[in-house]
Amino acid sequence: MVRVAGRGAEEVAAAARERTDVPVVDVGSTGVPGVEPLVVATDDGRSAFYANATPDDAESVASVIGEPTRALPDADATVTHDETGALPVPDLDGFSGSRSVLARCGWLRPASADDYAESVGFTDAAADEVVDAAGGVLGRGWGDWNADEPAGALWEGVRDRDGSPAVVVNAHGNPGDALLAESDPFAVLEGAAHVARVVDAVQVFVYVSETDERARDTLEAAAAAYPDFPTDVAVVEGPSAYRAAEPTMAIEAVEGNHRLEARLRPPGPEVEGVFGEPTVVHTARTFAHVAGAVRGDDTSTRVLSVTGDTQDVTVELGETDTVRSAVEASGATDYTGVLVGGRFGGLTRKLDVAPTPIALDERDLGTDGVLEVLGSDACPVAFVGRRSQFAADSNCGRCVPCREGSTQLSELLRDIYDGEFNEAKITELLRVMESTSICAFGRNAPRPVRTGLREFRDHFEAHANGECPSGQCLVDADAEAETEAEAATL
Amino acid sequence: MSSQEHPHAEFDVPPLTETIAPGTATDPDVKSAETTTLTVDGHEVTVPEGSTVLDAVEEVETDEYVPALCNYDREDIGPRSECRTCMVETNEGIVPSCSTPAEEGLEVSTDAEAASEARDVNLDLVLSDHNLRCTTCGKNGRCDLQDASIENDVEEPRYGVFDDRDAYEPIDDSSDFIQIDRNKCILCNRCVEACNDVQVEGVLRMEGHGQDTRIGFQNGAETMEGSTCVSCGHCVTVCPTGSLVEKGLEDAATLPIPGFNQKNSVGKVIESSDVEKGPMTPMKADQVTETSRETGGDAEERQWP
Numbered sequence: 001m002v003r004v005a006g007r008g009a010e011e012v013a014a015a016a017r018e019r020t021d022v023p024v025v026d027v028g029s030t031g032v033p034g035v036e037p038l039v040v041a042t043d044d045g046r047s048a049f050y051a052n053a054t055p056d057d058a059e060s061v062a063s064v065i066g067e068p069t070r071a072l073p074d075a076d077a078t079v080t081h082d083e084t085g086a087l088p089v090p091d092l093d094g095f096s097g098s099r100s101v102l103a104r105c106g107w108l109r110p111a112s113a114d115d116y117a118e119s120v121g122f123t124d125a126a127a128d129e130v131v132d133a134a135g136g137v138l139g140r141g142w143g144d145w146n147a148d149e150p151a152g153a154l155w156e157g158v159r160d161r162d163g164s165p166a167v168v169v170n171a172h173g174n175p176g177d178a179l180l181a182e183s184d185p186f187a188v189l190e191g192a193a194h195v196a197r198v199v200d201a202v203q204v205f206v207y208v209s210e211t212d213e214r215a216r217d218t219l220e221a222a223a224a225a226y227p228d229f230p231t232d233v234a235v236v237e238g239p240s241a242y243r244a245a246e247p248t249m250a251i252e253a254v255e256g257n258h259r260l261e262a263r264l265r266p267p268g269p270e271v272e273g274v275f276g277e278p279t280v281v282h283t284a285r286t287f288a289h290v291a292g293a294v295r296g297d298d299t300s301t302r303v304l305s306v307t308g309d310t311q312d313v314t315v316e317l318g319e320t321d322t323v324r325s326a327v328e329a330s331g332a333t334d335y336t337g338v339l340v341g342g343r344f345g346g347l348t349r350k351l352d353v354a355p356t357p358i359a360l361d362e363r364d365l366g367t368d369g370v371l372e373v374l375g376s377d378a379c380p381v382a383f384v385g386r387r388s389q390f391a392a393d394s395n396c397g398r399c400v401p402c403r404e405g406s407t408q409l410s411e412l413l414r415d416i417y418d419g420e421f422n423e424a425k426i427t428e429l430l431r432v433m434e435s436t437s438i439c440a441f442g443r444n445a446p447r448p449v450r451t452g453l454r455e456f457r458d459h460f461e462a463h464a465n466g467e468c469p470s471g472q473c474l475v476d477a478d479a480e481a482e483t484e485a486e487a488a489t490l
Numbered sequence: 491m492s493s494q495e496h497p498h499a500e501f502d503v504p505p506l507t508e509t510i511a512p513g514t515a516t517d518p519d520v521k522s523a524e525t526t527t528l529t530v531d532g533h534e535v536t537v538p539e540g541s542t543v544l545d546a547v548e549e550v551e552t553d554e555y556v557p558a559l560c561n562y563d564r565e566d567i568g569p570r571s572e573c574r575t576c577m578v579e580t581n582e583g584i585v586p587s588c589s590t591p592a593e594e595g596l597e598v599s600t601d602a603e604a605a606s607e608a609r610d611v612n613l614d615l616v617l618s619d620h621n622l623r624c625t626t627c628g629k630n631g632r633c634d635l636q637d638a639s640i641e642n643d644v645e646e647p648r649y650g651v652f653d654d655r656d657a658y659e660p661i662d663d664s665s666d667f668i669q670i671d672r673n674k675c676i677l678c679n680r681c682v683e684a685c686n687d688v689q690v691e692g693v694l695r696m697e698g699h700g701q702d703t704r705i706g707f708q709n710g711a712e713t714m715e716g717s718t719c720v721s722c723g724h725c726v727t728v729c730p731t732g733s734l735v736e737k738g739l740e741d742a743a744t745l746p747i748p749g750f751n752q753k754n755s756v757g758k759v760i761e762s763s764d765v766e767k768g769p770m771t772p773m774k775a776d777q778v779t780e781t782s783r784e785t786g787g788d789a790e791e792r793q794w795p
Binding site for chain 2: 210211239240241242243248249252255256257258259260261262263264265266267268271272276382385386389390392393394395396397398399400401403404405407408411413414416417425428429431432435436437438473
């Protein structure tokens with residue numbers, strides 16, 4: 001068997017098919033796009049990995065596989081393994097630790113129900129078994145209405161309420177959710193099927209960003225191929241803007257509203273969700289963990305995606321590991337800091353923190369499963385300033401503390417460049433944005449600034465004195481001045 | 491509340507609301523389900539079913555002033571809970587009193603430091619985006635924002651006023667009956683709800699996001715004149731500021747300084763096209779409500795600083 005993983009796999013796989021009768025299949029991304037297209041030749045309990053494979057590489061592998069007398073070309077990694085339904089993790093840059101919820105990413109044909117059935121099998125566990133086995137799974141990510149809380153109590157509340165419950169699979173925006181949607185959609189859908197049975201749902205909505213076409217197509221194909229899905233299932237698109245992943249905006253998008261803004265709460269979607277019915281909103285990651293829990297897999301692991309000034313990777317860490325492993329897996333060694341826990345995570349230099357909600361919260365870091373690396377020449381003041389400006393430009397516009405607060409926050413940060421560093425005024429505003437914004441967008445938006453002030457105080461003070469220790473702001477300002485001077489001479 | 495909840499569902503009326511698209515979220519019901527007794531600043535208050543914490547707050551002499559600026563809560567309008575100047579402390583943390591159900595046994599305090607700070611900061615944030623030229627405003631002296639600012643002892647808003655930071659939008663003086671000055675709009679949404687949920691006209695909507703959030707028209711028109719407005723005037727009666735005023739009353743309360751009035755206060759005005767109009771609702775029947783869905787990602791990153 002030859003597998004070709006990741007984007008660009010089609011062309012490479014087609015080249016291999018020309019040269020062999022051995023099955024050559026396209027599988028989803030492994031979560032490590034830096035090594036993809038990745039050709040994996042499996043024969044007799046051994047898998048040989050060829051990173052960044054070209055069609056020529058694939059041809060040379062295909063031309064010898066299945067021929068006992070001829071050796072495979074030298075591989076970038078080789079793993080001896082049992083016949084398994086999971087990717088044998090190779091010793092290649094970007095792979096880290098063992099994989100549970102990501103196990104099938106890059107190994108199964110994403111839209112093949114047979115592959116999934118053969119690998120782990122579909123279970124139609126009774127509702128009580130699902131609650132017992134998976135009720136303790138914590139919601140993953142800011143798109144999950146039950147983030148960092150055990151899911152079981154939420155499901156039971158929805159089940160016990162009058163109405164026609166709905167289940168929303170929020171696969172919008174987060175790279176870990178997108179990876180599962182593209183590479184192991186059946187695990188996501190199986191988790192949703194379990195929850196749909198628990199709450200006796202009448203409809204499952206799978207919500208994706210309009211720009212994640214691959215996730216959308218794969219989920220649609222998997223939903224169509226799913227054996228005996230317990231309810232109607234529809235894949236729905238929303239705008240790609242970051243805010244559109246907020247759980248109540250996801251519901252607004254599912255309902256077809258032409259403009260998205262956050263709903264008031266409480267009560268939350270578990271009481272009045274899609275078309276006023278009790279609704280469960282979890283991320284794709286949460287549902288994949290639910291499916292794993294019902295199978296008896298370990299569900300304490302966390303899916304973390306690394307981005308920023310490094311190679312993008314998505315890895316899975318155990319709760320005894322630290323986020324440093326994920327950052328190292330991305331290849332980043334020299335960095336100013338890392339924004340831990342999503343677009344509005346916490347900025348830190350100390351990465352010896354477990355990826356669990358409790359440990360992250362103790363350090364005022366986020367739990368959204370994204371680590372954004374600031375390269376060694378990045379300026380933390382400019383970084384949090386731009387992030388504050390992003391909050392001002394990208395909020396839904398509904399509530400004053402978020403809409404006007406993020407605008408004023410950006411202005412207060414700009415004032416630092418003019419020598420006015422009014423920390424008391426900044427922290428007062430951060431407190432009020434956090435405590436009075438309607439949704440998690442505005443409540444989390446202050447965190448990059450708050451943690452940045454704590455971790456990089458000297459940089460803020462230097463900027464107030466007209467200096468940028470990293471040199472970045474001055475370079476930018478000089479370049480801008482030059483551009484303006486050039487424009488003036490024209 | 492949105493039009494999707496057909497406020498008159500119990501009556502046999504034609505489905506007037508199905509094309510209405512106000513652009514706002516369908517909020518859950520945030521009122522109490524039964525009669526409840528709670529404590530506000532030590533006073534015990536009993537409020538009927540369908541009450542919020544603010545209803546209880548308004549029943550007693552509170553220790554501190556709670557502006558609740560954007561609250562209207564009459565005639566199917568509100569709570570929008572956008573201004574967050576009604577924050578109070580409870581045993582469950584600080585909450586917006588206008589949109590928190592009155593819950594049995596809740597202990598509410600208006601003078602807790604965090605709630606007090608939140609009300610002050612949020613009121614100043616509202617002012618930061620408001621044209622504060624009160625002397626040329628027809629609502630001078632009968633303006634909810636002015637009243638709240640005076641009552642809250644605002645002397646110098648900590649984030650300044652609109653004048654300090656941005657370009658003014660032109661005053662829309664194109665309609666014969668209603669003038670819009672968006673520079674005074676606090677986005678409380680009362681006019682949108684009056685127009686859609688009470689009058690079922692489907693003219694006004696909330697549009698945009700971030701700093702571009704504004705009151706616009708469902709038919710996509712740029713001016714009041716080009717909208718499907720029937721000039722019923724309900725939006726004007728619910729507007730808390732001088733953002734929507736009846737023509738003829740724009741200068742009802744301005745100071746009589748020669749040459750200085752509401753219309754020339756920001757220097758830019760959209761005038762009527764002076765085209766002869768037919769009956770009052772010429773555009774309503776033949777203009778389809780525009781409901782194209784929001785698409786696209788976030789804005790490009792701006793220059794920093």
